[in-house]
Amino acid sequence: MKKIRTPYLLLLPGFAFLLTFFIFPILSLAQVSTATPISGGDIGEFEQTFRFSNYLEAFLDNREHFGRSLIYAVLATLIALLISYPLAYALAFKSGKYKNALLVLVVAPFFTSFLLRTVAWKQILGEEGFVVPTLRTLGLISESTTLTSTAGAVVLGMAYNFLPFMTLPLYASIDRIDPRTLEASGDLYANGFTTFRRVTLPLSMPGVVAGTLLTFIPAAGDYVNAELLGGPNNTMIGNVIQSRFLIPDYPTTSALSFMLMAAILIIVTIYIRKAGTDEVV
Amino acid sequence: MSDSANSARGDLKLTRVTKSYGDFTAVDDLSLTIPEGSFFALLGPSGCGKTTTLRMVAGLEEPTVGSIHLGSTDITFTKPYQRPINTVFQNYALFPHLTIFENIAFGLRRRGIKDVDEAVNKVLGLVELPHLAQRKPTQLSGGQQQRIALARAIVNRPALLLLDEPLGALDLKLRRQMQIELKWIQKEVGLTFVHVTHDQEEAMTMADTIAVMNEGKIEQMGSPADLYDNPKTAFVANFLGQSNLIKGSLVGTDGDSLVADLFGQKIALPRSRSHAADSSIFAGIRPEKFRISLLQTPTSGNVLTGGKIEDVSYIGVSTQYQVMMPWGQELMVFEQNDDGVAPFQIGDAVNISWEPIFTFALRGDEDAEAGTEVIPEDLDEE
Numbered sequence: 001m002k003k004i005r006t007p008y009l010l011l012l013p014g015f016a017f018l019l020t021f022f023i024f025p026i027l028s029l030a031q032v033s034t035a036t037p038i039s040g041g042d043i044g045e046f047e048q049t050f051r052f053s054n055y056l057e058a059f060l061d062n063r064e065h066f067g068r069s070l071i072y073a074v075l076a077t078l079i080a081l082l083i084s085y086p087l088a089y090a091l092a093f094k095s096g097k098y099k100n101a102l103l104v105l106v107v108a109p110f111f112t113s114f115l116l117r118t119v120a121w122k123q124i125l126g127e128e129g130f131v132v133p134t135l136r137t138l139g140l141i142s143e144s145t146t147l148t149s150t151a152g153a154v155v156l157g158m159a160y161n162f163l164p165f166m167t168l169p170l171y172a173s174i175d176r177i178d179p180r181t182l183e184a185s186g187d188l189y190a191n192g193f194t195t196f197r198r199v200t201l202p203l204s205m206p207g208v209v210a211g212t213l214l215t216f217i218p219a220a221g222d223y224v225n226a227e228l229l230g231g232p233n234n235t236m237i238g239n240v241i242q243s244r245f246l247i248p249d250y251p252t253t254s255a256l257s258f259m260l261m262a263a264i265l266i267i268v269t270i271y272i273r274k275a276g277t278d279e280v281v
Numbered sequence: 282m283s284d285s286a287n288s289a290r291g292d293l294k295l296t297r298v299t300k301s302y303g304d305f306t307a308v309d310d311l312s313l314t315i316p317e318g319s320f321f322a323l324l325g326p327s328g329c330g331k332t333t334t335l336r337m338v339a340g341l342e343e344p345t346v347g348s349i350h351l352g353s354t355d356i357t358f359t360k361p362y363q364r365p366i367n368t369v370f371q372n373y374a375l376f377p378h379l380t381i382f383e384n385i386a387f388g389l390r391r392r393g394i395k396d397v398d399e400a401v402n403k404v405l406g407l408v409e410l411p412h413l414a415q416r417k418p419t420q421l422s423g424g425q426q427q428r429i430a431l432a433r434a435i436v437n438r439p440a441l442l443l444l445d446e447p448l449g450a451l452d453l454k455l456r457r458q459m460q461i462e463l464k465w466i467q468k469e470v471g472l473t474f475v476h477v478t479h480d481q482e483e484a485m486t487m488a489d490t491i492a493v494m495n496e497g498k499i500e501q502m503g504s505p506a507d508l509y510d511n512p513k514t515a516f517v518a519n520f521l522g523q524s525n526l527i528k529g530s531l532v533g534t535d536g537d538s539l540v541a542d543l544f545g546q547k548i549a550l551p552r553s554r555s556h557a558a559d560s561s562i563f564a565g566i567r568p569e570k571f572r573i574s575l576l577q578t579p580t581s582g583n584v585l586t587g588g589k590i591e592d593v594s595y596i597g598v599s600t601q602y603q604v605m606m607p608w609g610q611e612l613m614v615f616e617q618n619d620d621g622v623a624p625f626q627i628g629d630a631v632n633i634s635w636e637p638i639f640t641f642a643l644r645g646d647e648d649a650e651a652g653t654e655v656i657p658e659d660l661d662e663e
Contacts (some may be wrong), residue, residue: 180374183341186361187368188388188433200386202378 033254044248051251058255066263069236072151072226073219076158080166080215082209083159088170088207089200093179106167112157114161118228121157122148125229149231157225165214173207174200209275213268220264289365290440291352292317293338298347300333307333309497311347314387315475315490317440320467321383322476324521330497331477335443338475339368349620361392367434368443372450373426375418381429382414388437392474404436407466424455431463435470444476448483450466457602460486480522485509493517494650509567513556515643518565521549521654525612526563526649531555531642544608548583550640561645568613570639573602573631580634588612590629600624604633 034054035046059066073193087106095102109117123129135141147153178198185195201208223238231235236261244253293315300308308330315321315405323331336342338349340361348357356364367388369429376384385401394400405411408428420425428449434442447463448456464487464535467474478484484491485505492502492518501508501517508521518524529543538549550564573588574580592603595618602614603624616624625631 086658178372178374180370180372181376183361184368184370184374184376185387186341187339187366188437189391190387191360191362194391199376199378203376243417 003126015271019165029254029257032250033258035251046250054251055255055259058252059259062237062256065235065237065240066259068234069220069238069260070236070267071154072158072236073216073222075155076213076219077166077216079155079159080163081212084166084170084211085208086267088167088174090177091167091171091227092177103171105163106171109161109164115224117161118224121153122228123151146228149234151230151234154225154234154236155230157229158219161222161225162215163198166211166220169210169214170204170207173204173210177203194255205275209230209272213271217264217268221260284511289351289354290317293441293475294350295338296348296350297332298334298337298344298349300330300337300342301345306497308337308344311497311499313492313499313502315473318471318474320464320476320487320489321359322478322484322491323494324478324481324484324491325494325521326479327566329341329494331479331494334494335368335445335475335477338441339366339443340364364527365437365440366443366456367437367439367441368445369427369430369434369447371446373418375426375430375433377418380415380417381410381421384418384429385436388431392437404432407435407469408432419605423450426457427451431466435466435472438470439472441473441475444474446478447476448480449478455493456483457486463487485521493520495520511554511641512565513643514651515563515647515649516652518641518643519650520642523613524571525568526564526565526609526643527610527612528645528649529562529564530558530645531560531562539642541642543585544606546585548585548640549637550642551638554640555642556644558640558644558646563643563645563647563649566635566639567641568601569599569615569617570635571612571616572613573604573614573616573625574632574634575625576630576632578632580632581638582634582636583636584632586632588631588633590625590627590631593624593627595624604631606633 029161031048032046034048034050034052036051036054037043038045038047041047077271090104091099091106118123124131126132132141132147135147136143141147142243181199181203182195185199186192221238223236226234226236226239227242237256241253241256241260244256293313295311295313298308298311299306311330311334313334315559323334325331333342337344340356340359340363343358348355350356351365356366376387379387382401382405384396385404389397389400401414402411403623405414408431410425410428410432413421413425418429423431427450431447444463448459451459460483467487476484476488488505490502491505491616493508495516499663501513503511508517512518512524515524515526518526527543529541529548531539532542532547533540534552535549537552539552539555541550541562542547542551543564548564555562574579576586583609585606587607588604589657590602591605594601597618599615599617602616604612604614606612614633
């Protein structure tokens with residue numbers, strides 16, 4: 001009988017951790033999401049009234065932010081994918097003895113905090129940075145155009161910040177491809193593009209799925225990039241949640257959080273059904 | 282895709298092909314013609330340049346110098362996908378994400394061939410695995426994967442089929458079976474097969490013509506029997522089977538025969554099997570050509586006297602002896618166990634005899650050990 005218990009014992013620490021730091025907070029969040037302010041009470045005092053219209057109101061007030069979050073996250077994910085795929089391919093097949101050194105460079109941004117890196121982007125894209133004056137000199141942007149406080153800055157900031165999350169799973173997946181299967185494809189009358197479409201890409205799909213999920217999920221809930229690189233017209237659902245939290249308006253915050261979670265879950269499920277492979281999920 | 286290269290047919294001709302990687306010359310000024318319809322083997326130890334040669338024919342490498350023709354078409358720099366040449370890769374390189382059916386159909390679909398179903402089913406029948414069409418490669422055994430790799434190549438009816446150590450990953454018994462099957466399939470489909478291997482027995486079983494390669498060059502080319510009975514170099518003599526090479530000198534002629542002196546004992550050998558440059562030679566005799574006899578037994582043909590049995594190994598079909606000769610050389614002798622006579626004992630004083638026709642002569646300045654010290658190779662090298 002002992003033999004049968006061992007796996008459960010091994011699961012115990014992880015389960016206890018999740019129970020304490022995930023299940024309980026989620027339940028507490030669920031509870032707060034249908035609460036209302038106590039009439040006559042202090043700011044920040046709520047009572048449970050099972051007011052489910054909290055959700056409807058929170059959604060109707062912030063539809064625009066939800067939409068923007070999803071669009072920005074999708075765009076950032078696509079940009080990260082377009083940058084990462086050739087990078088990961090080169091790392092896997094063309095980097096030779098520099099492979100490990102280059103992999104360290106891919107994760108090197110993690111040595112600095114997420115926040116600092118985003119602030120650095122603000123500096124680079126700001127009026128004082130070198131990018132704006134250079135582009136103006138070259139006549140690529142007009143004197144009045146700025147780069148910060150734009151949707152582009154937010155999307156690019158997210159693409160930059162989450163790039164390693166895209167590159168690493170892609171690399172792992174492409175690195176597993178036997179280069180001889182690519183040679184076999186060429187041998188069997190497929191040119192470079194066809195080989196990519198018929199062999200390389202399908203075989204790297206686990207990496208594509210994992211990388212896009214690891215980029216899309218945090219990007220959809222992100223507020224740092226919109227806060228630092230965006231303007232008033234670029235606020236995402238994460239910014240709303242953060243500002244509501246500070247009021248504090250815990251019921252709206254909780255309801256928004258749940259809806260964001262649900263939206264991500266639905267999108268991810270559909271995505272995996274469409275693009276997923278046996279190896280992922 | 283339907284350009285001239287893709288429809289080229291005919292003999293494969295390599296002309297003065299050299300392939301260098303920096304200072305290292307993998308293939309050195311190699312010229313070779315492989316007749317259409319033949320089963321040709323490139324045989325040699327690891328690093329001899331045979332795989333590099335094959336990859337240049339496939340288009341996976343470009344020669345540094347030289348040209349490759351298929352029939353009258355120059356294909357030296359033609360892309361792999363534009364050559365009417367298919368390869369059975371070492372470890373097969375099947376597409377893991379496709380079914381067996383789609384693996385085999387891959388080349389047909391790329392060329393826009395109609396009736397893919399019929400062609401694929403026919404070739405699956407040829408390799409006797411029609412029931413596996415819907416499986417994935419990882420669900421197949423090594424032997425089955427090998428046949429699918431073959432089917433995937435021959436379904437395209439290429440002008441040339443290249444096989445890169447195709448049986449290297451199989452166990453001995455399966456390898457023997459596949460050797461016979463491959464030879465049968467080659468006859469059946471009538472394609473030119475070029476087979477690269479380090480296994481001399483495999484090359485001899487299957488190929489019509491073998492080119493023995495060493496250090497980027499062809500040492501000798503010919504039929505298996507020709508190479509075995511009449512090797513021109515010590516490398517070929519030792520790499521294809523085993524040889525006893527005895528130092529000596531040519532001392533005269535006797536009709537069509539040459540007379541050689543081996544440590545004071547005279548022997549005869551056919552003039553046609555002498556590859557000596559001057560009178561200094563190595564006389565070569567295969568171990569199974571020797572006969573051992575006790576001193577008093579009468580013998581005919583060439584005789585070397587004064588031997589002593591040093592070691593006896595009984596291996597069923599034959600008994601292998603090590604015989605120490607007066608000049609301090611151990612000779613290998615394989616005797617068939619077909620005469621009901623009890624084997625000789627260690628310490629027996631014996632004579633060694635053989636028919637003069639089984640003697641060949643190599644240049645006396647050769648390295649008698651060439652080709653013997655070849656280490657069993659790591660298949661993934663080269």
